[in-house]
Amino acid sequence: MKYLYLSLCLLSSIVSFSQENTTTTNEVTKDSEEVSFSVIEKVPVYSGCDENMGNQALKQCMASQMQAFVNRNFNLELLKSVGLTAGKHRIKIQFKVDKEGNIIDVRAKAPHPELKKEAIRVVSLIPKLDRPGFQDGKPVIVPYGFPIAFTIDPPKALSKKEQRRLKKKNRS
Structure with missing residues (x-):
């Protein structure tokens, strides 16, 4: 699988996959204790972010x-082993940040289990x-x-020399 060139990157714009909010923010808070990331007054603060920044900067x-x-923790070797076709692929991630700042209810949609x-x-x-x-x-x-977006490049064509070596190896 040397011929696969893999790159893993998140799209530059983070997309919130939460349900569309059709009520006012106050109604959402009263009806449930869940508020969309796009309309929240004070966004959750990730470790390493200065909580004194504005909402947009914190986002x-x-x-x-x-x-x-x-990027640091995703097992890139797994991309090689699942046999995806060449091209662009996406994994959609959804989760919630609870009232204490914990990550809960993690879900994903991916092109392979x-x-x-x-x-x-x-x-x-x-x-x-x-x-x-x-x-x-x-x-x-x-x-x-x-989303986690990644690209699997098509296999490169073998040179004549590499083809001869492969044939020779298969005969042995």
């Missing part, structure tokens, strides 16, 4: 910190956040999601 910091965490399992494993390793999300001065549950 970007959280996205980049999660990207770095996933082993990749789904690996994505859930890696996201479940994310350490407790420094601060949960807050709405109306109270901690709330915050749904969050992002």
Whole structure:
């Protein structure tokens, strides 16, 4: 599988896969204790992000910190072994940050069951956040999601010399 060139990266823009919010923020807080990442008053704070930054800066910091965490911990060798076709592939990750800052309810959609399992494993390793999300001065549950995008390049053509070696090796 030397011919596979794999790259793993998160899309530069993090996408929240939580349900569309059709009610006002106050109604959401009263009806449930879950508030969308896109409308929350104070976003959860990922370790290493300065909680004194504004919401938009904290969102970007959280996205980049999660990207770095996933890149460090995702088993790239697994991409080689599952036999995906050449091209672009995505794994969609969804989870919630609870009222204490823990990552809960991790789910994933992936082009292969082993990749789904690996994505859930890696996201479940994310350490407790420094601060949960807050709405109306109270901690709330915050749904969050992002894609893991990667590309598998097509196999490169073997040179004539490599083809001869392969034929010779197969005859032995």
